Amino acid sequence: MITKENYIIAYFIDNERKNIEILLRNGNKVNSHIVEYDTKYPVCQELLKIITIDDLHKNTHRKKQEQVKEFEETVIRVAKKNGIAISNEPKLDTKVYPLLVKAIFEEGTNEDHLFALKLALFEVEKIRDSKDNELKRKLRQSTNKIEVLKIAFDIMNG
Numbered sequence: 001m002i003t004k005e006n007y008i009i010a011y012f013i014d015n016e017r018k019n020i021e022i023l024l025r026n027g028n029k030v031n032s033h034i035v036e037y038d039t040k041y042p043v044c045q046e047l048l049k050i051i052t053i054d055d056l057h058k059n060t061h062r063k064k065q066e067q068v069k070e071f072e073e074t075v076i077r078v079a080k081k082n083g084i085a086i087s088n089e090p091k092l093d094t095k096v097y098p099l100l101v102k103a104i105f106e107e108g109t110n111e112d113h114l115f116a117l118k119l120a121l122f123e124v125e126k127i128r129d130s131k132d133n134e135l136k137r138k139l140r141q142s143t144n145k146i147e148v149l150k151i152a153f154d155i156m157n158g
Helices: 042-050 053-081 096-106 111-122 133-141 145-157
Strands: 007-012 019-026 029-036
Touching: 007 042, 007 053, 019 042, 029 042, 096 145, 111 133, 111 145, 133 145
Parallel strands: none
Antiparallel strands: 007 019, 019 029
């Protein structure tokens, strides 16, 4: 039975909004209950006497935000632990330069890297707003990182 006294929180656990996880206090323990969202079911009716459907959606949104934040923090922690993360400081971490050199000269044709490099370069204002359409076309069609960088430097110096 769900009461105001034992209710902690409830939120949808699927994108279809068909299932709800309800956390209830049981003495010093917290119990999780998964129920189908169907207003015909007594458990769902009990829940909706305590919180509104809007509150259920708000809780779901907050829960998703918390999960995304936790995931991002975990990814950053793992990346830093494995030496693949760049410092969060505004200045560029000196550890990135050996990685850049390797990426440019040893993995010059890696398609994923090449695509990411081109995207990053087109976010540079002077390149993005350049009127030299021929150089921008060459930049888009370049097949290795050295060529991409040469053309980007030409645009920047133009």
